[in-house]
Amino acid sequence: xxxxxxxxxxxxxxxxxxxxxxxxxxxxxxxxxxxxxxxxxxxxxxxxxxxxxxxxxxxxxxxxxxxxxxxxxxxxxxxxxxxxxxxxxxxxxxxxxxxxxxxxxxxxxxxxxxxxxxxxxxxxxxxxxxxxxxxxxxxxxxxxxxxxxxxxxxxxxxxxxxxxxxxxxxxxxxxxxxxxxxxxxxxxxxxxxxxxxxxxxxxxxxxxxxxxxxxxxxxxxxxxxxxxxxxxxxxxxxxxxxxxxxxxxxxxxxxxxxxxxxxxxxxxxxxxxxxxxxxxxxxxxxxxxxxxxxxxxxxxxxxxxxxxxxxxxxxxxxxxxxxxxxxxxxxxxxxxxxxxxxxxxxxxxxxxxxxxxxxxxxxxxxxxxxxxxxxxxxxxxxxxxxxxxxxxxxxxxxxxxxxxxxxxxxxxxxxxxxxxxxxxxxxxxxxxxxxxxxxxxxxxxxxxxxxxxxxxxxxxxxxxxxxxxxxxxxxxxxxxxxxxxxxxxxxxxxxxxxxxxxxxxxxxxxxxxxxxxxxxxxxxxxxxxxxxxxxxxxxxxxxxxxxxxxxxxxxxxxxxxxxxxxxxxxxxxxxxxxxxxxxxxxxxxxxxxxxxxxxxxxxxxxxxxxxxxxxxxxxxxxxxxxxxxxxxxxxxxxxxxxxxxxxxxxxxxxxxxxxxxxxxxxxxxxxxxxxxxxxxxxxxxxxxxxxxxxxxxxxxxxxxxxxxxxxxxxxxxxxxxxxxxxxxxxxxxxxxxxxxxxxxxxxxxxxxxxxxxxxxxxxxxxxxxxxxxxxxxxxx
Numbered sequence: 001x002x003x004x005x006x007x008x009x010x011x012x013x014x015x016x017x018x019x020x021x022x023x024x025x026x027x028x029x030x031x032x033x034x035x036x037x038x039x040x041x042x043x044x045x046x047x048x049x050x051x052x053x054x055x056x057x058x059x060x061x062x063x064x065x066x067x068x069x070x071x072x073x074x075x076x077x078x079x080x081x082x083x084x085x086x087x088x089x090x091x092x093x094x095x096x097x098x099x100x101x102x103x104x105x106x107x108x109x110x111x112x113x114x115x116x117x118x119x120x121x122x123x124x125x126x127x128x129x130x131x132x133x134x135x136x137x138x139x140x141x142x143x144x145x146x147x148x149x150x151x152x153x154x155x156x157x158x159x160x161x162x163x164x165x166x167x168x169x170x171x172x173x174x175x176x177x178x179x180x181x182x183x184x185x186x187x188x189x190x191x192x193x194x195x196x197x198x199x200x201x202x203x204x205x206x207x208x209x210x211x212x213x214x215x216x217x218x219x220x221x222x223x224x225x226x227x228x229x230x231x232x233x234x235x236x237x238x239x240x241x242x243x244x245x246x247x248x249x250x251x252x253x254x255x256x257x258x259x260x261x262x263x264x265x266x267x268x269x270x271x272x273x274x275x276x277x278x279x280x281x282x283x284x285x286x287x288x289x290x291x292x293x294x295x296x297x298x299x300x301x302x303x304x305x306x307x308x309x310x311x312x313x314x315x316x317x318x319x320x321x322x323x324x325x326x327x328x329x330x331x332x333x334x335x336x337x338x339x340x341x342x343x344x345x346x347x348x349x350x351x352x353x354x355x356x357x358x359x360x361x362x363x364x365x366x367x368x369x370x371x372x373x374x375x376x377x378x379x380x381x382x383x384x385x386x387x388x389x390x391x392x393x394x395x396x397x398x399x400x401x402x403x404x405x406x407x408x409x410x411x412x413x414x415x416x417x418x419x420x421x422x423x424x425x426x427x428x429x430x431x432x433x434x435x436x437x438x439x440x441x442x443x444x445x446x447x448x449x450x451x452x453x454x455x456x457x458x459x460x461x462x463x464x465x466x467x468x469x470x471x472x473x474x475x476x477x478x479x480x481x482x483x484x485x486x487x488x489x490x491x492x493x494x495x496x497x498x499x500x501x502x503x504x505x506x507x508x509x510x511x512x513x514x515x516x517x518x519x520x521x522x523x524x525x526x527x528x529x530x531x532x533x534x535x536x537x538x539x540x541x542x543x544x545x546x547x548x549x550x551x552x553x554x555x556x557x558x559x560x561x562x563x564x565x566x567x568x569x570x571x572x573x574x575x576x577x578x579x580x581x582x583x584x585x586x587x588x589x590x591x592x593x594x595x596x597x598x599x600x601x602x603x604x605x606x607x608x609x610x611x612x613x614x615x616x617x618x619x620x621x622x623x624x625x626x627x628x629x630x631x632x633x634x635x636x637x638x639x640x641x642x643x644x645x646x647x648x649x650x651x652x653x654x655x656x657x658x659x660x661x662x663x664x665x666x667x668x669x670x671x672x673x674x675x676x677x678x679x680x681x682x683x684x685x686x687x688x689x690x691x692x693x694x695x696x697x698x699x700x701x702x703x704x705x706x707x708x709x710x711x712x713x714x715x716x717x718x719x720x721x722x723x724x725x726x727x728x729x730x731x732x733x734x735x736x737x738x739x740x741x742x743x744x745x746x747x748x749x750x751x752x753x754x755x756x757x758x759x760x761x762x763x764x765x766x767x768x769x770x771x772x773x774x775x776x777x778x779x780x
Contacts, residue, residue, distance in 0.1 A: 053077070053283065054770045057122065057143070058112040064779055066195055068123075072173060076108035076119035082291045083356060085114045087147065094147040104154050106167065111354070115143025116150075118157060120166040124173070136162065194779065201778040204254045205768065206761045208264060211240045212273045216749035217756055219729045222270055237270060262777035274745035276767040280759050281748055285314070285327050286353045292316045294355060295362040295712050297326075298346055298371075298378075299394075299720035300334060303727055305736040308334040310342065311720040311727075312349045317708040322691050323534050324711045326719050328751040329353060331727070331744045339370045343381045357385040362631075364392040364714040367401065388657070390631050395530045395540050396716040398626040400459065403523065406618030413611045417512035420503045421466055422455045424477065427496055429454075438473075438480040445476060459527075464520035471517055478504060478575070505577050511568050511607055515615065518564075522550055531718040537635050538642070539684045540715045541627070548623050555616045565604050582606050631713070638710055641703075642687065643680040644673050658709050665702040672703065687711060726750050 052058060055077045062068045084095040096116060100107055108119045118139035125140050138144045139157055146153060157163055215222055215236055224235025233239065245252040255263060297313040310332045318325040330352070332345045350360075363382055365371035371378045372393060379391040409415045428434050429452055442449040450473055453466040470477070478501060485497035503509055526547050530540055554560055572579055582600050600606035634657055637650035646669060655662045672678045677693055679686065687707055694704040730746050731738055738746075749756045769780040 052112045052279075052770075053079070054766045056112050057108055057110040057115075057117040059770050060773050061123070062773070064194075064198070066191065066198070067779075069173075072123055072170070076106065077110070078108055079111055081111065081354060082359070087114075087145065089146075089148040092148075096147060097150075100150065100154065103151075104158065106158070106163075107154065110143060113143050115145045117143055118163065118166075120170040121163055124166040124169040136160065198779045200250065201780055202762070202765055203250055204778075205264070205765050205780060207244065207248065207251055208241075208269075209273060209277070209761050209764050211237060211244070212270065213277065213749065213756055215240070216274065216277070216746055217753045219726060219746075219750045221735055223267060238265060241265060259777065264778070271739075271742055271745075272768060272771060273764070274742060274749070276764050276771065277756065277759070278745035278748045279767050280763045281752060281755055282329065282353065284755065284759060285329060288318075288325075288327075289314065289316050289353065289355070293359055293361050293709055293712060295364065295714045296346070296350060296360055297364040297714050297717045297720055298342075299366060299717045299724070300337065300342070301724045301727070303731050303736075304733055305731060305738075307740075308337060309724075309727065310334050310345060311723040312346065313714075313717070313719040313723070314350075314353070314355075315712055315714050317712050319695075322695065323688065324536070326533050326714075327755070328719070328723055328748065331723070331740075331747045333740050337370060339373060339377050339381065342370060343378045346378065357382060357389070360386060360389055361709055362390040362392055362713040364394055364717055366394050366397045366717060390634070390657075390713060391629075392537070392631060392714060393626075393629055394715075394717045395544070395627070396527065396718055396721075399523065399527055399530065402619065402622035402626050403463075405622050406615065411611065411614050411618070413508045413512050413607075414516065414615060416503075417509055417516065418455060418463070420500070420509060421463075421470055423496075424470065424500055424504075425452045425454050425466070427500060428452060428477070428480070434480070434484055437483055438476060441479050441483070442473070442476050445479075447473075447476060449473065449476075462524070462527075464517075464524035467513065467517050467520055471513055474504070474513075474571075505575060507568075507572060507577055507579050507603075510571050510577060511611065514564055514568050514571070515612055519554075519615065519619070522547060530716055533719060534684065535715045536684060536687060536711045537631060537713055537715055538638050538682050538687070538710070541632075541635050541639075542682045544623060544627050548620055551616050551620045551623075555613060555620075561608055561612060565607075579603055634710075638706075639682050641669065641706070642682055642690070644678075654706055658706050660702045660706065665706075668700045668703045672700070723747065723751050 055071070055074060057077060062071055078101050080098050080101075084097075086093040086095040088094075096109055096114070100116075106119050106121075108117050108122075109115075110117065116139070118136070121136060122140045136157060138153075144150070144153065212222075220236050222235060222237040224231065224233050224238065227234045227238060234242075241251070241255070245255055293316070295315040297315065298310055300308055300310045303309050312329050312332065313326050314329050315324055315326045317323070330349050332349055334341060334345055347357075350357075360382075363379060365378065369377060372391065374380055379389075382389050383391070407414055407418065428438055439449060450469045452469050452473070453462070455466055456462045481497045481501050481504075485494050485501070488494050488497070526543055529535070529543050569579070571577070580603065582603055600609060633653055637646070637653045640646045640650045641654070651662065651666060654660060655665060678690060691704065691707055691711075694700045694707070727747060730750055731743055765780055769776060
């Protein structure tokens with residue numbers, strides 16, 4: 001029945017449920033389909049790991065009146081995706097169509113469930129007795145997914161009586177007051193009091209969120225060993241709260257007078273808050289990269305808990321900042337390090353942000369076979385889904401591999417030199433007393449102490465600091481070792497000190513020291529440049545080419561070698577180091593016409609031939625081999641374009657790679673050559689200036705697209721390495737039992753601190769409220 005009630009302000013309708021509900025008009029087949037869909041779905045929220053928006057129809061409706069009103073005022077949830085998930089109907093793949101939003105203004109879509117709903121019917125299904133027995137489960141609870149006959153079903157639902165009743169109820173709700181408020185004036189006061197309490201609860205949650213963010217951004221532990229009331233140190237989270245409540249009346253009233261079961265200080269609430277912050281941050285990243293072409297970087301390491309962790313970084317071009325931006329999107333534990341397991345984990349990570357492989361332009365990994373294998377590696381599996389994806393072998397790893405190859409055991413002088421450098425560090429820094437002797441001697445000689453560095457087994461470019469420290473502290477080290485040898489009471493320490501002195505005062509050690517110091521200094525500069533986050537491939541190749549030219553010039557410059565050798569002689573004379581004689585070799589009786597025998601007349605030419613040239617040649621050859629990657633042709637084409645020397649073959653490469661219109665692209669390049677502001681160059685600044693000018697000029701769509709996508713291609717996985725550095729601070733020996741979800745949330749906040757500082761606390765509260773809507777004890 002429908003009873004019409006007159007009012008001075010508006011017309012109100014009160015609905016009564018009939019005593020005997022009518023049967024539904026849905027035919028038997030459609031009813032069976034709905035029942036099957038309900039049984040098959042069971043719980044879509046458990047099946048899907050994708051980030052769910054609080055307004056997603058997959059979430060339960062708010063029970064609180066004002067909160068539900070707020071949700072109704074937002075209207076239908078209509079996300080517009082680049083590609084919607086496809087389902088197979090017969091032999092055809094079909095999906096939701098965003099154009100249906102325009103034809104049916106009541107329609108809303110759930111990305112989490114991949115189903116459509118009717119907004120008025122979902123909101124007002126129980127508001128009227130007229131709808132009893134006419135509930136359409138497909139549009140209110142289960143969700144509609146029969147895309148094959150979607151338009152006809154939508155029209156059929158739109159013409160049903162229960163839909164009309166719900167649309168009317170929706171209209172009355174928006175245009176008039178609630179029936180409860182009109183009939184009972186006391187209800188207004190009660191609702192206002194509830195709203196005041198709700199806002200107070202939200203202000204308490206903001207304080208808890210601020211404490212959580214502060215601790216997570218600094219990578220500090222939350223919990224203490226004993227968290228009872230008598231404990232002096234309860235952990236940073238509870239200690240933080242105890243300090244705040246002394247100066248904050250709102251927090252003090254909540255803790256002193258609030259319900260004991262709703263303090264919201266437990267470890268579970270902390271985990272929930274971290275998860276909510278993580279979800280909101282990922283949703284923010286998802287909105288930033290929506291409908292954009294991205295690149296993926298990934299690397300693995302083992303944490304202190306002996307878990308294999310994979311860090312995933314996403315890179316895209318930001319229009320506002322006019323430069324590529326990188327975001328850490330998650331830490332994934334790997335139960336297996338096979339290419340199949342790594343690829344599946346990587347696919348899960350990017351699918352959580354609604355990224356498909358066809359929108360990925362490049363991937364960047366290290367040189368491990370599981371990642372870089374051309375046939376069974378991750379890059380091969382990625383290219384099966386999108387052949388246009390480029391694989392970039394991390395340039396930082398390539399540089400390290402060059403150093404590993406050329407400074408190995410085949411060059412005995414250099415090999416023994418690095419062994420002695422490591423031995424010096426281990427001997428001096430392995431004992432506080434021996435380090436104290438070195439400090440005292442340095443202070444007495446008024447020389448600034450340069451800290452000794454250990455030789456890294458993975459980051460060879462950092463060996464420049466180790467060699468520089470030895471050269472800077474050479475005299476102090478000799479005095480320190482001599483004093484230790486004379487004063488020690490341990491025979492093994494005396495033998496080690498004398499042995500190191502003997503090695504340091506050898507001709508080979510001095511020669512290797514002054515040969516490697518300038519070489520490693522150059523490599524250190526290149527390594528630091530390759531680790532910048534906004535670097536592009538063209539700039540990276542340019543600086544690698546500069547390093548190769550420098551090595552060639554060193555090999556051909558006799559004066560440079562003479563200056564270096566004279567410095568070696570000066571040091572040897574100053575410390576009375578004997579210069580060995582040249583070993584005269586017997587001339588072989590069997591001389592092949594195709595080979596010659598070389599004999600050095602002095603030590604200078606001998607060391608140049610057997611050590612100096614060997615190091616330079618191995619470095620140069622290593623750079624040539626390691627940096628010859630599949631993107632080299634693309635880089636050369638971009639270089640020609642930036643220097644206004646582009647040819648037809650280069651245009652073909654760029655047109656195919658970036659899906660350009662060839663004729664328009666050639667026309668734009670001709671116009672750019674005629675504009676004097678577009679100066680040629682291959683640096684980062686040149687590309688940045690081009691992009692800024694193109695954005696102001698407009699109508700250069702193809703050139704602008706080329707530069708944006710090219711700068712999106714990553715150069716190194718150093719961002720993953722930086723995330724691993726923070727992983728060692730978050731997951732320590734005392735926190736080795738941390739669960740993966742908590743670790744992922746903490747890492748997200750710790751790595752992306754700037755993004756964490758920008759998120760709205762109200763979004764976190766809404767996410768927190770929607771996680772377990774039926775179990776939250778505070779009205780939020």
